[in-house]
Amino acid sequence: MRSTLGTVEAQYPAHWEADVVLADGGTAHVRPIKPADADRLRAFYSRLSDESIYFRFFGPRPRLSDKEVAWFTTVDYVDRVALIATIGTEMVAVIRYDRTGPGEAETAFLVEDAHQGRGVASVLLEHLAATARECGIERFVADVLPANMKMMGVLRQAGYTAESRFADGVVRMTLDLTPTDTSTEVTIAREHRAEARSIARLLAPGSVAVIGASREPGGVGHTVLRNLLGADFSGPVYPVHREVRAMAGVRTYPSVTAIDDQVDLAVVAVPAAGVVEVVKECAEKGVHGLVVVSSGFGETGTEGRERQDELARIARAYGLRVVGPNCLGIANTDPAVKLNATLAATVPGRGRVGFFSQSGALGTALLQRVAQRGMGISSFVSAGNRADVSGNDLLQYWEEDASTEVILLYLESLGNPRKFTRLARRLARSKPIVVVKSGGTPDSHSAEALGLPDSAISSLFSQAGLIRVDDLIQLFDVGQLLAYQPLPAGPRVGLVTNSDALGLLAADACVAVGLEPLPPVNLGAGAGASSFGAALADRLGSSSVDAAVVIYMPPIPGEDAEVAAELLRVSQGSAKPVLATFQGHLGMHPDLRVGAVPSRGSIPSYAAPEEAVRALAHVVRYARWRARPSLPPPELPDIDPHCARALIHRALHPEATADAPPAESPSAESPSAKAPSAESAVASPTAASASASARSFFAEPGPSVEAEAADVAELLACYGLSVWPAEAVRSPDEAVAAAERLGWPVVLKVAGPEAARRAGTVRLGLAGPDSVRHAYAEFAEQFGEDVELAVQRMAPQPAVPTVVSVTENPAFGPIVSFGLGEVTARLLLDQGFRLAPLAGEDAAGLVRSVRAAPLLFGEYGYPPVAVDALEDLLVRVGRLANDLPEVARLDLDQVLVGREGVIILGARATIRTPPGPRPDGGPRRLA
Numbered sequence: 001m002r003s004t005l006g007t008v009e010a011q012y013p014a015h016w017e018a019d020v021v022l023a024d025g026g027t028a029h030v031r032p033i034k035p036a037d038a039d040r041l042r043a044f045y046s047r048l049s050d051e052s053i054y055f056r057f058f059g060p061r062p063r064l065s066d067k068e069v070a071w072f073t074t075v076d077y078v079d080r081v082a083l084i085a086t087i088g089t090e091m092v093a094v095i096r097y098d099r100t101g102p103g104e105a106e107t108a109f110l111v112e113d114a115h116q117g118r119g120v121a122s123v124l125l126e127h128l129a130a131t132a133r134e135c136g137i138e139r140f141v142a143d144v145l146p147a148n149m150k151m152m153g154v155l156r157q158a159g160y161t162a163e164s165r166f167a168d169g170v171v172r173m174t175l176d177l178t179p180t181d182t183s184t185e186v187t188i189a190r191e192h193r194a195e196a197r198s199i200a201r202l203l204a205p206g207s208v209a210v211i212g213a214s215r216e217p218g219g220v221g222h223t224v225l226r227n228l229l230g231a232d233f234s235g236p237v238y239p240v241h242r243e244v245r246a247m248a249g250v251r252t253y254p255s256v257t258a259i260d261d262q263v264d265l266a267v268v269a270v271p272a273a274g275v276v277e278v279v280k281e282c283a284e285k286g287v288h289g290l291v292v293v294s295s296g297f298g299e300t301g302t303e304g305r306e307r308q309d310e311l312a313r314i315a316r317a318y319g320l321r322v323v324g325p326n327c328l329g330i331a332n333t334d335p336a337v338k339l340n341a342t343l344a345a346t347v348p349g350r351g352r353v354g355f356f357s358q359s360g361a362l363g364t365a366l367l368q369r370v371a372q373r374g375m376g377i378s379s380f381v382s383a384g385n386r387a388d389v390s391g392n393d394l395l396q397y398w399e400e401d402a403s404t405e406v407i408l409l410y411l412e413s414l415g416n417p418r419k420f421t422r423l424a425r426r427l428a429r430s431k432p433i434v435v436v437k438s439g440g441t442p443d444s445h446s447a448e449a450l451g452l453p454d455s456a457i458s459s460l461f462s463q464a465g466l467i468r469v470d471d472l473i474q475l476f477d478v479g480q481l482l483a484y485q486p487l488p489a490g491p492r493v494g495l496v497t498n499s500d501a502l503g504l505l506a507a508d509a510c511v512a513v514g515l516e517p518l519p520p521v522n523l524g525a526g527a528g529a530s531s532f533g534a535a536l537a538d539r540l541g542s543s544s545v546d547a548a549v550v551i552y553m554p555p556i557p558g559e560d561a562e563v564a565a566e567l568l569r570v571s572q573g574s575a576k577p578v579l580a581t582f583q584g585h586l587g588m589h590p591d592l593r594v595g596a597v598p599s600r601g602s603i604p605s606y607a608a609p610e611e612a613v614r615a616l617a618h619v620v621r622y623a624r625w626r627a628r629p630s631l632p633p634p635e636l637p638d639i640d641p642h643c644a645r646a647l648i649h650r651a652l653h654p655e656a657t658a659d660a661p662p663a664e665s666p667s668a669e670s671p672s673a674k675a676p677s678a679e680s681a682v683a684s685p686t687a688a689s690a691s692a693s694a695r696s697f698f699a700e701p702g703p704s705v706e707a708e709a710a711d712v713a714e715l716l717a718c719y720g721l722s723v724w725p726a727e728a729v730r731s732p733d734e735a736v737a738a739a740e741r742l743g744w745p746v747v748l749k750v751a752g753p754e755a756a757r758r759a760g761t762v763r764l765g766l767a768g769p770d771s772v773r774h775a776y777a778e779f780a781e782q783f784g785e786d787v788e789l790a791v792q793r794m795a796p797q798p799a800v801p802t803v804v805s806v807t808e809n810p811a812f813g814p815i816v817s818f819g820l821g822e823v824t825a826r827l828l829l830d831q832g833f834r835l836a837p838l839a840g841e842d843a844a845g846l847v848r849s850v851r852a853a854p855l856l857f858g859e860y861g862y863p864p865v866a867v868d869a870l871e872d873l874l875v876r877v878g879r880l881a882n883d884l885p886e887v888a889r890l891d892l893d894q895v896l897v898g899r900e901g902v903i904i905l906g907a908r909a910t911i912r913t914p915p916g917p918r919p920d921g922g923p924r925r926l927a
Helices: 035-046 050-057 066-073 120-134 149-156 181-203 220-230 272-285 302-317 363-372 391-400 417-427 454-463 472-484 500-512 529-541 560-571 609-627 641-652 685-690 692-698 709-717 732-742 769-783 823-827 840-849 853-857 867-883
Strands: 002-005 008-011 018-021 027-032 080-087 090-101 104-111 139-144 161-167 170-176 208-211 237-240 265-268 289-292 321-323 329-332 339-342 350-357 377-382 406-411 433-437 467-469 492-497 547-552 578-582 726-729 746-750 762-766 789-793 799-809 813-820 831-835 887-898 902-904 907-911
Touching: 018 120, 018 181, 027 120, 027 302, 035 066, 035 080, 035 090, 050 104, 080 120, 090 120, 104 120, 120 149, 120 181, 139 149, 149 161, 149 170, 181 289, 181 321, 181 329, 181 391, 208 220, 220 237, 220 265, 220 339, 265 272, 272 289, 272 302, 302 321, 350 363, 350 391, 350 472, 363 377, 363 472, 391 406, 391 417, 406 472, 417 454, 433 454, 433 472, 454 467, 454 813, 454 831, 454 840, 467 472, 467 609, 472 609, 492 500, 492 529, 492 609, 500 547, 500 609, 529 547, 529 560, 547 560, 547 609, 560 578, 578 609, 641 709, 641 867, 641 907, 709 907, 726 732, 732 746, 732 769, 732 789, 746 769, 762 769, 769 789, 799 867, 813 823, 813 840, 813 867, 831 840, 840 853, 840 867, 853 867, 867 887, 867 902
Parallel strands: 104 139, 208 237, 208 265, 265 289, 289 321, 350 377, 350 406, 406 433, 433 467, 492 547, 547 578
Antiparallel strands: 002 008, 018 027, 027 080, 080 090, 090 104, 139 170, 161 170, 329 339, 329 377, 726 789, 746 762, 746 789, 799 813, 799 887, 813 831, 887 902, 887 907
């Protein structure tokens, strides 16, 4: 991104631009101001009220002079930065800072009167504060008239540490821009409310227009229109067709702008080439949201992808949210709305499940399956190509929606995986989330595209409390259990059956998925309602049972309704879940429902006992996760992040003085930000050149730097971790001398990142010079005279070798991985993964997530080791990874875990300048 600054080309990083959701659910675009915005600034200024101008400039100012316009629009993007918010082509707000001294800048903002109260100023302040921190600004100072309560409110409510004092008729407010827990919470809460409101406007519109509806049955637009009318939508429906007068008995309009009344939602079914023009018409009409069911976009290739990007860009620029394109549509079963703006004629009845499907083609089949099972939904969204609205937006909405208690997701990709896991982890504490994650496409955020094994996705989902299932059948199996039954307190299962064979199958299935079955209670083939009721009551009343599975498969149909009624009667009021295999019925059997529409207490039925048990196992694991307290990462008082950042800077800028921090950008001379004088000159090339050091942060990321072993050890020491001393050697004599310094016995090993993956690269327990020389000769013969070797003092034994790594993933951010260091474990890719930073429970879960974890706890003849010390190391490594985005990769290979503690035998790190903020880092933005 570039603009002209005198004869010097000034530039700003691309991540300073963002689409944002405002407090009322609309959208705007935030970007730095440019000289080309001069006319846009004049037009904006002409629409301001006298009061807004007075509050900004402390006096009347009917117009801006040409020199003032030049001053405001020409900035250097370091010492002077201004951000504007635009809706469509119009500028609706501006915020700026001007550096006034080391680490300090003066700030002010203006919002057009018609857009005040929409949260524009708050989101601009978030973005400007992040921009300022990148440029070395630590504090904002703002002079505010006492009557300007709105500006003072914005500054005080930002969550930063603020001070204010009154002097000379002006309130001077100072904001410390260091992020605090409060400022982070404020940002997240505002994002949540805004995105939830934007989806609420889509799912509960007061009116709907169908653009592209045709009179021919079977057409896309005609189908949506028929479904809207058939669902008895609570508001008016407006078909839009340029030629016909009426459709399905409803008056049509030649364009959306010709409709007399307000239109809240538009369903677009025109050919792809005409969609952008329709978006512009909808923006002119003031439509809040679009559902684009048209195909011909990203799914067709490069040209379609460009058309899709343009659709999203224009819609967001004009304040509209978009579902699709190439989607099935949206539905809301709320009796006050009754919205079926989909291509599916069958939409399930009212229920407590929110359902998101990324696939449009699959959506119809999914809705049919839900309806066939007798499950209800609260709302449904098919995102299709997901140009704008994504699963993240729906999570924000469903968190607020009291009618949604369970969330089902079918995902093919992850738009912002880090944000997704953050939202899911918060929401799953109150509402379970079940997800089917397919392999996606090569250019999507699939596991392969992210450079992660699929097991990593499962690990990260597990950390966030998500219930990941393998297929759509399990999605609904688990969903119906969560929707109608309580969570189990543990894994102990009581089995009640009238078939010995089925009971044994169910018990075996329990063991296979980690549940603890009691011996099945076999009532015999002729058991009736009273027998089943008594046996179920006994199981539910036992303190040794956490859940019950009832298998009713009589050889000859008999007291079916009576048995069902008795099961319902006994299970009502129980805090333990009850599942059934009731005559092989799949879904909510009519006789096992509470009420005509299934509600809490209804007993879900499964086609086979194994399916019921699998669903229960998923829910037991979720209940165990939810029962654990959600604790923040522990405080680590003995770490020194400032020291670590200095080491990182030294590694990336070896030409700089080792201990010197990055140079502070000098202040450019500027007039007051409140009221520039007519004589003010545009910033000079000299001022821009003087700020080159601050601007270096925005350079494209350079090549990665492989840190020296000593530097990595020093970096780890900043986080309370020490590396077992080792010395590189180039000859047998050097090896013997190193062993004398380190102390006998020693280890001689092949150095390099690949050595640990090869057998025969380590010689242990070398107790004297002759053994060292002999080992050196063996390595030289095996790997060549130029082999790189290292000598290390022998670590205490016995111990279990493990490997700990950190990777800065482009989508998830920092990820910590853990596995055992044995060759077999490496070959089997037996690794666990967690997002950094790690709480204590995350570290404990990571250690126990690998299949070989029993070796750490004294099983299979291994001695028990200091797992608590290993978990502490993982927490520290996670904190390092979270603090230092410049660490592209860190490998601790190996980490020996012994009885008394851990020893890091080797450490390697790759350092590089990050290309921009992490995913989900920085101020609010649509992604």
